[in-house]
Amino acid sequence: MADIRSPVLDDRNGAVYWPGVLQAASSKTYLSAELVQTLKDRLKLEQTHIILNTLTALHTISLNGSRQVRDQLALSKCMKQLERLLNRPPFPGVEMAAAQLLMDWAFLFGAEDLGLKSFQLLTNTSKHRAMLQAMQVGAWTNNFSSSSSTGRTCTHFSSMN
DSSP, X not given: OOOSOOTTTBOTTSSBOHHHHXXXXXXXXXXXXXXHHHHHHHHHSSOHHHHHHXXXXXXXXXXXXXHHHHHXXXXXXXXHXXXXXXXXXXXXXXXXXXXXXXXXXXXXXXXXXXXXXXXXXXXXXXXXXXXXXXXXXXXXXXXXXXXXTTOOBOOOGGGOO
16 A cells, blocks of 8 residues: 555544645646555545545545546545445445535536446435435536537436436
C-alpha cells in the first residue's frame, strides 16, 4: 500500500491540507496517478477520521475540478472503494457518508460519468435504492434522465421495484 501521507492531502499535523486539495482540484487536465492512488489507499484504511476526510477531499476535488478530473474519478479505483464502503463499512457512519457523497455526485453531475456511476452504485442494492426513494430523489432524475450530450440515460426510480 502506498504511503497515505501526501503533501497535497496532509498538513504536518495529519489534518487535511485544504490548499493542497484545492490546488489539485484546480487542475485543468487530470489528477496525478500518485494522488488518485493515495485517495484509493486512504479509503481502504480502518481509521474513521482518515476515511471521512478522504471522502470530503474527493467531494472538494469533484466540485472544484474540471470535467476531465471528474471523468478520471469515475474511472478510478476509488469508485470500487466507495462501493466497498457502501456494502461493507468498517465503522458506523462511514456507509452513510459514502452514500451522501455518491448521492451528491449523482445529483450534481448526473449527465457525466461520475454522476451516472454514482447513481448506479446507489441503486445496486435495495437498501440504498429505498433510501433514495424515501428522499424523493426520483424527482431530480427526471432532470437528467436523457442527456443529448452523452447519449446515456438514467433509470427512473419509478421503474425500479
